[in-house]
């Protein structure tokens with residue numbers, strides 16, 4: 330018999346709480362490929378490898394360290410996921426989003442998601458950052474499929490404002506202060522693990538996407554189901570297939586991600602203390 334999701338998430342939450350000591354995280358941050366700079370800014374940190382946390386799966390992707398970091402960032406208690414789980418790794422939607430379930434049971438009300446993504450808009454050059462204003466779920470799956478547990482949220486969650494308008498306003502203000510250009514755009518989540526064909530990228534453009542990647546959407550859906558407010562950023566690591574002649578490879582994605590990750594870390598550190606808790 331598989332253990333019900335609520336019970337699995339509760340076991341993970343209890344374990345994290347026991348490890349956290351006096352800490353009581355209010356904001357969670359998920360770091361995408363190569364975007365680990367934020368983690369270095371966390372003070373008095375406790376680090377918990379994913380393999381120790383009940384029902385957390387393993388991060389199998391290069392560039393994704395697998396640990397949860399609990400500590401203080403700009404005067405706010407945070408939980409930082411250094412490395413995330415992806416659908417293309419072969420895990421179920423429920424497995425990859427279990428950390429978000431555990432966060433909701435921990436009382437976390439604000440979630441910052443980050444990812445590396447391909448740019449579908451010529452104006453968004455590799456190395457730039459984008460705020461996700463909305464998404465297209467093209468993963469052919471939904472993490473809420475199956476019986477609904479009302480202790481998490483409603484059967485039919487509203488998706489009108491997945492990415493909080495007020496958080497976007499805060500992020501734009503913070504970006505202005507540090508002289509950072511921060512366009513908004515629509516993120517298309519695909520299951521991967523292949524990068525797209527040029528024809529697929531043209532299709533995505535027609536559908537209204539500005540960036541394409543293989544994560545974030547399931548986590549955002551689950552967070553909204555639990556009433557957590559979401560802010561999300563894409564770090565555009567490359568032009569999507571067909572927008573430039575260059576082939577796309579994971580090593581370049583990590584390298585460009587690291588450079589842009591510094592700017593993203595600076596921005597996130599400014600934003601975290603301003604999220605109304």
Ligand code: HPA
Pocket residue numbers: 445446447448524525541542543566567568569570577582
């Ligand atoms: N496509 C999908 N995912 C990605 C890309 C891309 O071009 N770059 C980084 N993640």
